[in-house]
Amino acid sequence: MRHNKKFNHLGRTNTHREAMLSNMASSLILHKRIFTTTAKAKALRKFVEPLITKSKEDTTHSRRVVFSTLQNKYAVTELFKEVSQKVSERPGGYTRIIKTGNRLGDNAAMCFIELVDYNENMLKDTSKKKTKARRSRKKSTEAAPVVEAVAEEKVVAEVEAPAEEVKEEKTEE
Structure with missing residues (x-):
């Protein structure tokens, strides 16, 4: 039976998929925003959000757990120094997916995936929204x-x- 085996394999083997998601997570942490397909972004969201949650508690154990999945010491340092400080008050939902249309070559659905607290344009828009008194x-x-x-x-x-x-x-x- 196939119980609890419903997730997107992204047309790759298990090791290839894990390596790809690890690289994409490192890029997302270092650059704060990456451009990819919607399917990969949704898979990346499930991969990276638990890592960001683990980074809120800065212990040796949590650093080792995150490093075992990311395999990039610069990304781990960035995650524990800067990203965890910005998301410390947020209870979840650390990433945002913004769809941008389809790719010209193969018509694949494309999008941006970004860390929520790092987009200055969105943060400015939320501060400008003030309700007018009638x-x-x-x-x-x-x-x-x-x-x-x-x-x-x-x-x-x-x-x-x-x-x-x-x-x-x-x-x-």
Whole structure:
């Protein structure tokens, strides 16, 4: 029976798939964003999120466990120094997949996979979203005539001013 064997093999043997996911996870940690197919990104998400969770606890054991899967000491150092500090308050969901369309050559679905706390553009967008307080329309309609009256006074003053200047010029000659 095939119970609990439902995951994407990505058309590779077990060792090839593990090596590919390890390399992709190292690249994701070092570069914070990579461009890949959607199927690989979904498989990578399941691979890398437990590693990031393990990095929150900086012990020798957790470093050895993460190194045994990544096999890249620079990625492990980056993960435990910087990434774990940024995601320390986040309870999960460390990665984001953004679909970008299909590849021209073989029409494969492509996407970006990135670490959530490292995209400055998305972080700025969330800080800009502020809800507007709803205001009654009575205040805005009452204030409008006052603004119009002030604007009319300015226009009248501007129209009269050039006429006075013309009179002054004639008297000087």
